[in-house]
Amino acid sequence: MPTSRIVPGRYPAPGTSPIADAIRERRGARGLTPLDGTLLHVPPVAQGWNSLLGAIRTKGNLPGDVRELMILRVAAHNRAMFEWIHHEHVGRDAGLTTPQLLYVRDTTKVPTKEESSTILSSLQQSALAFAHESTTAVKVSKATSDALKTDLGDDDDLLVEAAAVVSVYNMVSRFLVSLDVAGMRDEVVPWPADIATHSIPYKDSPEHHIHVETHVVSPDAPWLVFSNSLLTNTTMWSYLLSYILAPPRLYNVLLHDQRGHGKSLSPPSPLATIPLLAQDIAHILDVVKIPQVHAVIGVSQGGAAALSFGTQFPSRTKLVVSCDTSPKTPAGNKEAWESRIAHAKEKGMKGLAEITVPRWFPEGSGIIAPRREAVDEMVEATTIDGFALGANALMGYDLYEDGLENCKVKTLLIAGSLDGGGNVPKGMKALQERWSRKGGDVQFAEVANAGHLPMIDATEEYWSILQPFLASV
Numbered sequence: 001m002p003t004s005r006i007v008p009g010r011y012p013a014p015g016t017s018p019i020a021d022a023i024r025e026r027r028g029a030r031g032l033t034p035l036d037g038t039l040l041h042v043p044p045v046a047q048g049w050n051s052l053l054g055a056i057r058t059k060g061n062l063p064g065d066v067r068e069l070m071i072l073r074v075a076a077h078n079r080a081m082f083e084w085i086h087h088e089h090v091g092r093d094a095g096l097t098t099p100q101l102l103y104v105r106d107t108t109k110v111p112t113k114e115e116s117s118t119i120l121s122s123l124q125q126s127a128l129a130f131a132h133e134s135t136t137a138v139k140v141s142k143a144t145s146d147a148l149k150t151d152l153g154d155d156d157d158l159l160v161e162a163a164a165v166v167s168v169y170n171m172v173s174r175f176l177v178s179l180d181v182a183g184m185r186d187e188v189v190p191w192p193a194d195i196a197t198h199s200i201p202y203k204d205s206p207e208h209h210i211h212v213e214t215h216v217v218s219p220d221a222p223w224l225v226f227s228n229s230l231l232t233n234t235t236m237w238s239y240l241l242s243y244i245l246a247p248p249r250l251y252n253v254l255l256h257d258q259r260g261h262g263k264s265l266s267p268p269s270p271l272a273t274i275p276l277l278a279q280d281i282a283h284i285l286d287v288v289k290i291p292q293v294h295a296v297i298g299v300s301q302g303g304a305a306a307l308s309f310g311t312q313f314p315s316r317t318k319l320v321v322s323c324d325t326s327p328k329t330p331a332g333n334k335e336a337w338e339s340r341i342a343h344a345k346e347k348g349m350k351g352l353a354e355i356t357v358p359r360w361f362p363e364g365s366g367i368i369a370p371r372r373e374a375v376d377e378m379v380e381a382t383t384i385d386g387f388a389l390g391a392n393a394l395m396g397y398d399l400y401e402d403g404l405e406n407c408k409v410k411t412l413l414i415a416g417s418l419d420g421g422g423n424v425p426k427g428m429k430a431l432q433e434r435w436s437r438k439g440g441d442v443q444f445a446e447v448a449n450a451g452h453l454p455m456i457d458a459t460e461e462y463w464s465i466l467q468p469f470l471a472s473v
Contacts, residue, residue: 005180005369009037019047026054034182035082035175056168060161064094069124070131070162071169072104077135080173081184088192101192104128106247123151127162134166183370188242191249193217202259203283205267212284215245215253222294224470225254225281225317227302227309229324229453230390231356231379233262239371240455243463251294251470256284258302260386272389274397277301278308282316295319295470299453301390307399310409318473320407321466323414324424324452327431328398337391344384352387353379360452362418367457375456405438412443412469416450416458424452443469 011032012020023036023046032040039046060067068091075083084105091101103109103119110132111117111125120128126148133140145159152158177185198212213234224244226237234255244251258277260266281296296317298306303325310320344352353376360375361367413432415425425446432444445465450458 005183007038007041007179009034010040011037012040019043023050026050038179038181052168056165062158062161062165065091065096066123066127067165068094069096069104070127070165073128073131074135074166074169074173076105076189077107078170078173078177079189080176081187081189082176082182083169083173084189098192098194105189105191126151130162131166135170186368190242191245193245198288200284200287202267208265208267210280210284211257211263213255215241217245217249217252221250221252223254223290224251225293225296227281227296227298227305228258228261229300229302230394231382231387233257233378236378236453236456239459240463243459258390260389261382266386266389272393274304274308274393275312275402277305277393278312281305281309282313285316293317295321297321299323299455300325301394304397304399307404308402310411311399311402311404311407314407314409317409319470320409320411321414321469322411323454324416324419326427327400327404329394329396334395337395341388341391344387349380349382349384361457362451364418364449365451365457366449371456405435405440408441410441410473412445414445414447414454414465416447416452416454418450419452
């Protein structure tokens with residue numbers, strides 16, 4: 001179980017520690033968290049912490065939306081991602097809407113009584129102002145305290161509770177960040193969006209389904225569609241989403257798990273192909289009624305699928321972005337994939353992860369341990385059959401034969417500088433030059449000190465390349 005990057009976690013087995021068991025009882029099905037595992041280095045502190053947090057969360061009288069709104073502003077200001085992600089869904093359950101959560105997440109927005117908000121109620125406004133001032137300045141002005149007390153019905157008890165909520169969760173966030181609990185202190189606190197999941201029947205196999213996830217910032221915003229690499233699932237884009245969904249929030253996002261990966265069941269066909277994976281994207285767009293998207297963005301297997309989508313469906317996207325892939329199966333690659341499938345069958349997916357992830361993120365990559373562990377988990381969670389299905393799609397494709405060079409969709413090719421020992425960026429640069437000579441509107445960019453999945457090990461640099469390209473049309 002992940003814990004602090006500074007100290008290892010301690011997770012006593014059930015029945016061996018009354019304090020740990022009491023924490024488990026409060027947590028319920030969730031069990032001990034990385035925060036608990038860190039605190040249990042000092043059991044009396046863990047015990048007191050459990051009692052205090054239990055009282056704050058479940059024994060007070062503040063409205064739930066007000067309590068969670070204040071907690072989330074503390075998390076946003078202190079850049080405590082662990083705190084935010086564990087309270088956003090609680091806030092939603094308490095009635096906070098996406099526009100309200102967005103307001104809370106934007107620490108530049110501090111409501112005052114001179115302003116009327118169409119997003120927050122008067123009580124929510126005064127509570128947010130109190131939480132912000134207490135967190136940033138410690139000393140809260142009389143005007144801010146009085147405003148909150150008035151909105152609480154002049155109830156001194158509720159004002160004390162509100163102050164306790166803010167103070168306690170400042171303590172929590174500072175503990176989380178100082179010891180890097182769960183390895184999240186270097187991550188950007190996410191920006192909320194309306195998230196929905198869809199289970200879409202395959203066109204060629206209606207009894208099986210594709211898992212799709214949509215992040216909507218506005219009904220009128222253009223769409224970005226993402227296509228995963230082999231051995232991953234939709235969560236591989238979570239780091240990039242923190243940038244895409246940040247203000248000015250220009251794009252909605254559609255993610256999907258490819259055949260045999262993540263939550264997508266595989267049809268009982270013997271093979272998947274790169275053109276078929278591109279056709280799956282078109283089918284998804286048909287079902288969710290999106291006639292055209294702003295960009296299709298893919299990496300590795302998904303990068304080849306993105307190129308194929310632009311070739312097959314040029315009127316359905318304005319842009320294509322293809323990362324760390326090849327226009328055709330390299331010589332000898334079929335044998336390499338067959339060897340990897342055999343390795344997975346012999347050693348299991350954990351054994352495959354042990355040889356794959358170091359190759360994806362070689363020495364010199366900026367990958368940090370929690371992200372690498374997350375990639376390990378994605379690989380290990382993929383079934384052998386799902387891996388074999390995707391590998392077969394990569395064994396014998398040729399986008400040149402499919403008409404790639406005739407595609408006029410504006411395209412960006414991106415590669416991590418370290419991928420394949422530098423051979424992958426060389427190959428993508430060669431594709432750009434060849435395609436350009438044939439009249440293609442295609443660019444190439446390299447992400448320094450990045451491996452096979454640069455949106456994971458060099459997210460900010462990757463976004464600095466992607467963002468202006470998305471704005472180019």
